[in-house]
Amino acid sequence: MGGRKKMSKIKESKGFRVFGRLVGRQESIAMLYVVIMMVPNVLLTITERYPFSVTLAALLWPAAFYALLMAALRKPGTLMLVSLPLMILGAFQIVLLYLFGGSIIAVDMFTNLFTTNASEAGELLANLWPAVLFVCILYLPLLVLGVRSLCIKERLSGLFRRKLLRTGLGMAFVGLLFTIYAWVKVPDFGIKYQVFPVNVCYNIKLTLERWGLSERYHETSKDFTFHAVKNRQAPGREIYVLVIGEASRADSWSLFGYDRETTPRLEKREGVVPFSNVLTQSNATHKSVPIILSPASAANYDSIYVQKSLITAFKEAGFQTWYLSNQVPNRSLIDFFSEEAERRIDISPREGELYTDNRPDGEMLPSIREIIQQSDSNLLIVLHTYGSHYDYRKRYPQEFARYTPDLISAINKNNRSIMVNAYDNSVYYTDYVLDEIIKVLEGTQACTALFYSSDHGEDMMDDSRVRFLHASPTPTYYQLHVASFGWFSPEYRALYPEKYVAALSHEASPATTAQVFHTITDMASLQSPYINQRYSLVSDSYAPGERLYLNDHNKAVDYRKAGLKRLDFEMLHKRGMDSDSAVRNALNDPKVR
Template structure:
């Protein structure tokens, strides 16, 4: 007890608190020099310039607590950055991270934080005591001396000058260096600005897309019943589907389905839900993402072509483009809104609504299902009675738990297999001309290699986040009405496809809906499908070649090997 008291007194001393605060604020700067592999000049600028500014800021009051709380936002950034480095191993706080803060529901966030104990505990141990000691400093009588403040201002000025010289050297020695991208926390502040700009554009979507029309029409004059179903999965990576050769039976039901075609060489253009799903549900892609602010989604195209439309989501609304496109449907529901707060709602509950819609016996129907799929915490995505792979109880984000995490994840894929099987069974039962198209928004990291990456949405993507399943199914009656389409799907099943770019065009093609916005070069049911260069939508919404995204050599090799397997 005496030792703790002595430590407290030492830390609370104004002079000591001054240096402790600066050291804690510089932890992310030092770490990022290593994780981002910055050059010598860039590393010096990344440490010296912020150090000088923090140093000067801490001299603004002889009570260190006042500048500590004045720097609260930067303390928050530091804590946030440390947790992200713990989780992803590299990358600054991205624009998408700030957008995730406002589009992730509280239950989902707590489910994640509960299992990031080491990283969260570290930032609490480091930064919370500083804030508490700051309050003690403000209320107490102890202050730094005038001589101390004078000397520290000289040191702070010298560090700032050295940092500015290093910054100039970084620009001279590296043509790609940009302070708004490479200097922490300037890059974080820039990302906040971009996040605000995107939020503004998103909030004004109703105005900027007003009056838009696809000019969509049905190509055929078929008088019978037609039903098309879009299933948007969550966090499903193709390498865990046995239908693609995975050595565990995760998709036994799909593998027996007649009329089903699994596309093997498919990459998502984003590892974040709030960008990937809107691209799946619209004509926007990585190369022309900004059109998302001006155009409506695929549901509107089906409505124009005379279809009744229904949107069913097992995720909470979050005022994003997913909501906007979903709410363009004739009928829409977010089933989690009607569940007890914090309760786990299995994707199978969407089947009840699906069957009610099918029972209406409408002539032309589009149904969109947005799943919760394999989102972490994996073991919450399926009933305990369906735990095929065991043990699956460990959920803390630690590499030592990998096997149990994989067991739980694979169990969640089996639930997706059952869901798709049941959807197909329901469609087949109607006897209608029917087709279903399924893909996932992105994949997932599960401590797969020595990088020890976990989850998704990392600033730098990995193979495991990008390689996703894409599955098409057509009924026997569909095959009779549209002869040759199933054969074309089979012929195209191993061609390289960007799911985010192709999904919109493929669904319109399957349904026989023509519009000037449909591109059959991206349509998996068309003989005109061709392989365009793959692009990734980076954090600043720029379409990047995969070898310019930060993907490791191993990632690029695995992506290349997917195409070589066939």
């Protein structure tokens, strides 16, 4: 027995000595650096399923880069510590791959860093601990070894550095050959699109350019006017409410056929018209909400920096305007549009606070009642809710926990039923809040109407891809298909029967969030060169044309070519949203996987 213990100790001591020699040699540290820095590249070639030529180019160029840099130095520790920004990008990339299952760090991802408050980030990261733990184990020891490399006397030998130089040059040459081949044979190939970290650095550049455009918004839009007028007036006052939902997908509303009764109140409400075929034009809040609020769309998105929002159109037509928000201000276009209102109310505490815990959306209700009671003017009230944004369990008071258990301990497939319970509870609470708003409007006995649209949908690990959340570089059916409906009071239906009838006729008509601006302004009988009745769901001349999606590089693409997979087309077909032949063709195309 004692002999076995002795042998075990000898083996352990030998193992430690071997490990010590490995981490104590500059050559071993240098090779470990190259291997670890290539981890994001290897993962991306697996998740993105690049063609063979693109895969080799995406692997050989960065490997050659790291090898040649290492060959130029006597101690690898210098490069390792200088590479800290690249390690941070690599860690970010790996966490996003864990979250979304694919795609590089997108422009919208970096923009989200600027526009997301600390509480949102904390809620998400707390449930991404497996990925966070992995990148810590991967990169922190590398930094320690970098310091060790600088402390030990040994340097990289000339022979080793010459081998690295030859290897790096060889990989660069072969990478160049495959790059040339990919440029000729692969559509849309580019080093700035497929080679990490070049593609991420390019996206950082685009992010800064867009942020600069947003920061200059007040200057570029200061002379804009809608020339809006109201061409029909009710005998009394009129009140219009636009509610912007957050991450509320149509598939989780029983109003649109979900088998759980998540929206019982709205289903019983007279005057509710559900629009069951609405797709978002962007799966990122900082782009989708401005599209909802303005005449800009995916087709002409750059015009958003010189135009104002529907709030100004209503002001020009004589309406008193209010903006109520459960979002933390973040210096985005959403904030700039909200500043056009005569009064903005933020219900979440925020002043001087980095960490803000958003309150339930129902806490906006007292402000709505007060606004309506204190004014006898025509009113526009815009509400930007927090809806069904993750962490779902924090979006509703516990008395609305209809489905349990709902406490999410970690984001993974095993916990999906719990996540669905929490998400469905958030929709159930949204149903309550919207119904309460309608009660307030009904009580005025004025000519009133409400329009609701979510900014985008949400993935809930619905299929074999195990996708989660939203704002991924490529969308899914669940992120595209949003909840949207209109409500029209008895007084409105009596005064504007043709608009209500038109809305009923377009319940299943194809639409996008770009139609919201034209619909809400047409509901209020506003006229402007920027308001087009062909895009209004309450107009009998409605004819929206093709449905576009604004991709990560702000290019308008047909939504079916925005990165959708076979599973997405199957859902479009299942929900009866495949009236166009392109969806059916995609299902019959063996190349669509």
